[in-house]
Amino acid sequence: MTTPDMIVQPDLEAWVWAQIGGLAGVTSFAYAAEQLWPGWVYAHHIQVDARAARKQAARDLAEQVRRIILSLATVPWADGVVCYIQPTEGPFWLPDPDGHPRYVARYEIRVHPPRTGAIQAAPAAHPTRRKAASRGA
């Protein structure tokens, strides 16, 4: 039995971080990802936190990030194509428990691979499972 070819999906989380990771006080992570049928497009749900010493600076940082993310579809990316961007929450004010200023925003970003090289054969051989070492008596 042969394994069907695979659609190779790009790493959107790393791509987003490559765009905004240079901004001090910004963190981002994906909290959900869903394959949309039939598997060509993936929807990633990304949260971005913007922290700064003052509330206004945090808000300005969140706005800067929002603009970068909303323009992701226009940035050339060899690994894939950003085809949909929707802010789903925020940016809104949510300071940390210690009162440190923070703005939070969430985005749904959908991506698909580039046309060339997107379909690749499944690995010829899967890593062999190691047999559990038996313990001597």
Added chain:
Amino acid sequence: MASSTFTVTHPGAPREAVAPDIRDLAEQIAADAKANTPVVTGRMAGAYQVVQGDDPATSLVTNPTPYARFVEYGSVYDHAQAPLGRAIAKARSQAR
């Protein structure tokens, strides 16, 4: 050229028509969020509510637990668990 004139007698009818489906969707999101919520005491997991919004086609999923925002969105001390966010992500993908 013939023309027709229509009079809208009930502007809110479309929103009232979809209200039951919106309510069902909100109930499903609340149930999924509850299932996604980490349980220590069970206080937060058991506190999700579906509240009627200002118009018939709006339902709100709320959680009055004081620390729910930090479980949902994380903080400088803890990673976000995003129980509601993951439930909404699932609903958005199924609604397509």
